[in-house]
Amino acid sequence: MSFVIMPPIFRILLFFIVFASFSPAMAQQKKMPGKVISQFGPTYPIEYPDYSTSLSQQYKVVFDVASVPEDPSAVNKQFETVARFLNMHAAAGKSLESMEVAVVVHGQAAQNLLQDRYYLEMFGTSNPNIALIKALDENNVQIILCGQTAVHRDLSPERRLPETRIALSAMTALIQLQNEGYRLINF
Numbered sequence: 001m002s003f004v005i006m007p008p009i010f011r012i013l014l015f016f017i018v019f020a021s022f023s024p025a026m027a028q029q030k031k032m033p034g035k036v037i038s039q040f041g042p043t044y045p046i047e048y049p050d051y052s053t054s055l056s057q058q059y060k061v062v063f064d065v066a067s068v069p070e071d072p073s074a075v076n077k078q079f080e081t082v083a084r085f086l087n088m089h090a091a092a093g094k095s096l097e098s099m100e101v102a103v104v105v106h107g108q109a110a111q112n113l114l115q116d117r118y119y120l121e122m123f124g125t126s127n128p129n130i131a132l133i134k135a136l137d138e139n140n141v142q143i144i145l146c147g148q149t150a151v152h153r154d155l156s157p158e159r160r161l162p163e164t165r166i167a168l169s170a171m172t173a174l175i176q177l178q179n180e181g182y183r184l185i186n187f
Helices: 008-021 077-091 107-113 116-123 130-138 147-152 170-179
Strands: 059-065 099-105 142-146 164-167 183-186
Touching (some): 059 170, 107 142, 130 142, 147 164, 164 170, 170 183
Parallel strands (some): 099 142
16 A cells, blocks of 8 residues: 655645635624624524524523633623523514523622622722623513622622622522523523
8 A cells, every 4th residue: 555645735735725625604604793782692693493493482591600701801701691592582583572581690700790899999990791781681681699699799789780689599599490480501
C-alpha cells in the first residue's frame, strides 16, 4: 500500500477547503432582536421546524437562576435566557397571554437584584441587569427571590430592585410553582 505524502501547506489548504464545504447555511443566519424584549434575548429564526410549536397550549415555566457571570459588568445570561424564551415563542406566533413565566433567584445570582447604588459599592460597576429585570417585570414575568438568600446576603427591601418578590425560600417557591403546573427549566 502506498501513501501520498503532501507538503504541510497543501494539508492545511485541503483542511480549509473541506471545512468550508461543510459550513451549514443555518450557521450563517443572524440573530434577530426580540419581538417582546428587543434589547435582550435575540434569537435565530427557525423557518421550517420539524417539531411544531403549539400555539394553543398554555406554557407555565419556572427558571431556576443561581449563578452569575465572572464579569460583574456583564448581564446574567440566565436572565437573558428568560427574555430569549419570550422572544422566540412570540416570533413563533405564541401570545404572551399563553405563557406564564417565573424566575426563582437564589445563591450568588441574588446580587444581580441589587439596586444600582449597592451593586456599584460591591463591584465598582453599575448593575447591568436592571434594564433586563424591568423588561421582564413589564412582561409579567415573576421575579421571586429566595428569602433565605436575601437575609444571608443582606438584600433588604431598600437594597434590592422593587420588581422582586420574596419567598420563604427558593425551594419553597420551586415546589409551589411546580405544584401549580409550572415546568422547571434549569441550566
